[in-house]
Amino acid sequence: MTTKDDSKGGGGARSLAELHALGIMKRMPAAYSLDSTEPVDLPFVLPPSLEGLTVALVPPEPLTEQDLVERFDALRHQHANRRDRQPGEDVGAGDEVLLDILGFANGKLMPFSTRENWWVHVSPDPVLPGFFEALVGAKVGQSFGIELTLPATYPVESLRGQQARFLLDVKAARELKLLEDDSPELLKRLGMGTLTDVMRHLADDLAREHTEEMDRRTQERVLDVLVERANVELPAKLVDEEIRRRWAETERPILARKDFQPDELQEALEGWLNDPLTRADAARRLALALILRAIAERDGVQPDRKATDALIDDLASLSNVSRQELGRSVKEDPALARKLYDLALHLATVDHVMKKVKLTAPAP
Structure with a gap:
């Protein structure tokens, strides 16, 4: 999610x-x-020897235009105008919602499905199709259930394809009004200059993060070798x-x-x-x-x-x-x-x- x-x-x-x-x-x-x-x-x-420890670097993921679009969209959400929805008011698509969640399958609590005071964005998510869409129209303060079939990509392999029921408490919601991409007010809130300056800044951030992720994954590969050596x-x-x-x-x-x-x-x-x-x-x-x-x-x-x-x-x-x-x-x-x-x-x-x-x- x-x-x-x-x-x-x-x-x-x-x-x-x-x-x-x-x-x-x-x-x-x-x-x-x-x-x-x-x-x-x-x-x-027995501590494994560190002699002859050779590992290939993990190449960084290439930076794509979609990466930039998603990062800019996240910034637009972060700097959007917000209005707290009142108790009994309907949740809308694109809202932020505060939830408590319990998930059940086969009559049992699903591992890792429990959440408390969890802020989510009400938009489709391929990890759990249909879940966030079902929040649209729910009322602030309402408790209700969502039933769906867990997808083939669900993280808990044994539950893939199973019927699940999620019990939710909608504790709060905020309506978001996004500013236009080139809105002077949005650029003012971002404080990075022109839209071109913003995109250049985001590209630099993403490039640095991809390099850091390459370093992290390379380190994990080294540690995997240690685990193999020590057995x-x-x-x-x-x-x-x-x-x-x-x-x-x-x-x-x-x-x-x-x-x-x-x-x-x-x-x-x-x-x-x-x-x-x-x-x-x-x-x-x-x-x-x-x-x-x-x-x-x-x-x-x-x-x-x-x-x-x-x-x-x-x-x-x-x-x-x-x-x-x-x-x-x-x-x-x-x-x-x-x-x-x-x-x-x-x-x-x-x-x-x-x-x-x-x-x-x-x-x-």
């Missing part, structure tokens, strides 16, 4: 739970979950615990607020535990965390103070709190301090690995 989340956190992030709610800790690698609350033994991992065997209980923690941080609090009973909560968790792609992702992250921890110990890697300060600045910006407030939270919450150290060490170790790898030209 295409989303637009413009909610803002308020006040200082005083606890790990609040940081999770603000979305900061989603950047954390699985390393921070290795100290399990369950009696799970961590496997011994870590993970106990199923450790994978279960990693998935359980992720579910407890994201979906469980929403379901609890929706008065789900213990048996319903367990059924929802099992949906995550039994999803093959979720298990594969958790296993890879755990294996990589163990491998990087072993490399850091063998090679004496430590977080660089300057890089750690930059990381804290980045996290403070992401959490919408000041650096001072985040620093105070870290001092008052030892668990948070440890997790931030783990993230800094993870990033330092990845940087250490990337300095050892030989990058070659992209494959033809």
Whole structure:
């Protein structure tokens, strides 16, 4: 689904739970979950050699005219005139709508279908055909259901082609009035000069983002090689615990607020535990965390103070709190301090690995 989340956190992030709610800790690698609350033994991992580590660069995606059009259209939406719709007023095509969502298939809650306070743009989305179109005509404050067949491209493979029912609460809506492409008012709000200047600026931004994405994908390829070299065997209980923690941080609090009973909560968790792609992702992250921890110990890697300060600045910006407030939270919450150290060490170790790898030209 295409989303637009413009909610803002308020006040200082005083606890790990609040940081999770603000979305900061989603950047954390699985390393921070290795100290399990369950009696799970961590496997011994022999750090793989970094000698002869050669990986081909991933070529950047070409910049297309459609990319520019979509980015400019996003800016037009961002700077559109907005009017809050009143309770009982109909939602219109092109609106922004605030939703709570629960999705069900085969009489069970669908994994990863739960959303709370989710701002979406009411326009067709090929990922879930018919879903956003069904919002047109719904009333602000209304609770209603949408029934549709999940497409062949639905992210959860086992649910593709299944009949699904989504229960929605329409909590708020905003009508958008888009300004014309060459409107002087739009150009004034963008503050980038003429329309030609705007498009040149967007092209530069997109080119930089494509390069950053190339670097990220190349790094992922290097880390995949490390996982292959180490060949870590993970106990199923450790994978279960990693998935359980992720579910407890994201979906469980929403379901609890929706008065789900213990048996319903367990059924929802099992949906995550039994999803093959979720298990594969958790296993890879755990294996990589163990491998990087072993490399850091063998090679004496430590977080660089300057890089750690930059990381804290980045996290403070992401959490919408000041650096001072985040620093105070870290001092008052030892668990948070440890997790931030783990993230800094993870990033330092990845940087250490990337300095050892030989990058070659992209494959033809």
